Amino acid sequence: MGDLKNRQRYTTSLDNELVEKLKKLSEKTKIAQSKLLDEAIELVLKKYGKPDK
DSSP: OOOOTTOOOOOOOOOHHHHHHHHHHHHHHTOOHHHHHHHHHHHHHHHHOOOOO
């Protein structure tokens, strides 16, 4: 498996339609699903504000 030095495993469940759309977007763009999810989470944090540490 790749370098996970700066990564953490996180398990959750997602809406089936979102998973299919994510897979298709990943295939179309050749961007790993994990990278797309990173970007999506960053956008949500930017929208709602990053939580204090």
